[in-house]
Amino acid sequence: MRFVQRMFSFLVETEGQLVSKKFDLDKNVKIVHGILFSSNRKSLLFHRGSQRVEISGEEVIAENFESCLFMSGLAVAPNEKFKTFGEQEGKQADNGIPAGNGEVKIQYKDTANPDAEFAPYQVNMYLQCEMK
Amino acid sequence: MIVTQIKRKTVVTMVSIQKQERFRPIDIRIPSNAVSITGVLVTCSANWSNCGTVTLQAGDGTDIFHKAYIGGYTTDISDDAIMGLKDLSFHKPWITGRVPELQQTDIAGDNVFIRAWFKGADFQAPFTIRIYLQYEGAEEFVGIEPTRPRNEENEPKSFIL
Numbered sequence: 656m657r658f659v660q661r662m663f664s665f666l667v668e669t670e671g672q673l674v675s676k677k678f679d680l681d682k683n684v685k686i687v688h689g690i691l692f693s694s695n696r697k698s699l700l701f702h703r704g705s706q707r708v709e710i711s712g713e714e715v716i717a718e719n720f721e722s723c724l725f726m727s728g729l730a731v732a733p734n735e736k737f738k739t740f741g742e743q744e745g746k747q748a749d750n751g752i753p754a755g756n757g758e759v760k761i762q763y764k765d766t767a768n769p770d771a772e773f774a775p776y777q778v779n780m781y782l783q784c785e786m787k
Numbered sequence: 788m789i790v791t792q793i794k795r796k797t798v799v800t801m802v803s804i805q806k807q808e809r810f811r812p813i814d815i816r817i818p819s820n821a822v823s824i825t826g827v828l829v830t831c832s833a834n835w836s837n838c839g840t841v842t843l844q845a846g847d848g849t850d851i852f853h854k855a856y857i858g859g860y861t862t863d864i865s866d867d868a869i870m871g872l873k874d875l876s877f878h879k880p881w882i883t884g885r886v887p888e889l890q891q892t893d894i895a896g897d898n899v900f901i902r903a904w905f906k907g908a909d910f911q912a913p914f915t916i917r918i919y920l921q922y923e924g925a926e927e928f929v930g931i932e933p934t935r936p937r938n939e940e941n942e943p944k945s946f947i948l
Contacts (some may be wrong), residue, residue: 697881702832710911719799721830721887728884736884750792769912770834 657786658688663759664780666697667699670773672765680757682786688751690716690781692725694776695764701726702771704780711755715740718762722778737783751785790929793874794827797889800918804838804843808875809907817922826889826921829855846900852892857916874906884940890920898922900926 663678680687687710694700704722708715708720716725727736740752800815817824829841836858843853880886903918 698879701881701886717797717799719801719917720797720919721885723880724828724888724919725829726881726886728880728882728886730882731884766832766915768832785841 659684659784661782661784663761663782664777664779665763666775666777667765668775670765671767674761674763674765674778676761676763678759678761680725680754680759680782681786682753682757683787684784685752685756685787686785687740687754687782688714688785689739690725691727691737691783692722692783693727693779693781695777696774697726699774700765700769700778702768702774703765704763705763705766708780709758709760711758713755715751715752719759719764722763726749728729737781739783754784788932788934789820790932791926792929793926794924795921795923797826797919797921800903800920802916802918803913804851804905804907804910804916805913806817808905809839811905813903813905813918815901815920817901817920819899820924821898821922822895822925823923824852824892824894824901824920825917825923827853827892828887828889828919829916830887830919831857831914833858833910833912833915835837835910837908838910838914838916839905841918842904842906843900843918843920844902844904846897846902849865852894853890888905889919 661680665676667674670776692700698718701723705719706722707718707720725738759782761780790829798817800813802811802813804811827843831838838857841857842851842934844851901920905916
């Protein structure tokens with residue numbers, strides 16, 4: 656099995672903005688195993704961000720799901736940073752989400768928070784993909 | 788061989804708590820194909836240390852299965868801050884990686900409605916709480932896999948004379 660990480664980025668330019676984006680995975684991606692969110696202003700993403708994500712028409716992250724639940728830290732080993740899909744009790748499963756037609760849709764919402772004053776920021780979404 | 792899979796999905800419920808509010812019942816509807824509740828998490832947008840509690844009970848009147856104390860994320864105090872040095876923010880969750888995560892539960896039975904109660908403690912401004920309930924659905928059919936690999940040499944061949 657060969658794994659690759661794909662990065663998709665977009666900008667949040669105004670306070671309270673709802674950003675809808677559609678990205679396409681490579682044709683030879685078979686399964687999406689994990690997801691990770693990061694930003695150039697991590698405190699804003701942590702406190703203000705929430706999103707809904709669809710892969711090939713299937714909702715994999717429900718609306719209003721906070722971005723902080725999919726973030727990681729510098730102190731975390733690189734191999735442990737991704738949040739895997741399809742977890743089973745007590746262990747991480749390897750079933751993942753089939754890439755299907757490769758269409759990835761994200762609806763990102765910026766919400767005001769007293770802990771993080773707004774400034775334009777970039778959101779990076781990383782997907783861990785298994786190739787055919 | 789019949790291949791099946793069990794999917795896990797999460798229901799997110801957002802509730803705005805007003806300044807004077809001290810008690811709020813919340814009904815959370817889970818899709819009817821849910822077999823069991825496998826994870827729970829309650830987060831809060833405020834940064835005060837003790838905003839209150841959220842208690843969760845399954846719809847069939849069984850015992851309370853989760854009680855969450857809600858408060859700010861940045862409750863860890865760094866060694867630098869204790870010693871009066873300039874805080875370098877090494878204790879922030881996006882450095883340590885200690886971001887919120889679902890706690891595992893296993894609540895089977897009638898879970899179409901989950902009842903939650905918010906009980907307020909000490910806060911001075913409105914804030915939002917989010918309740919995440921991860922559920923496991925019924926087994927779904929995926930496809931059929933051949934039990935042994937096809938060997939074309941042993942298959943009958945047709946000849947056109």
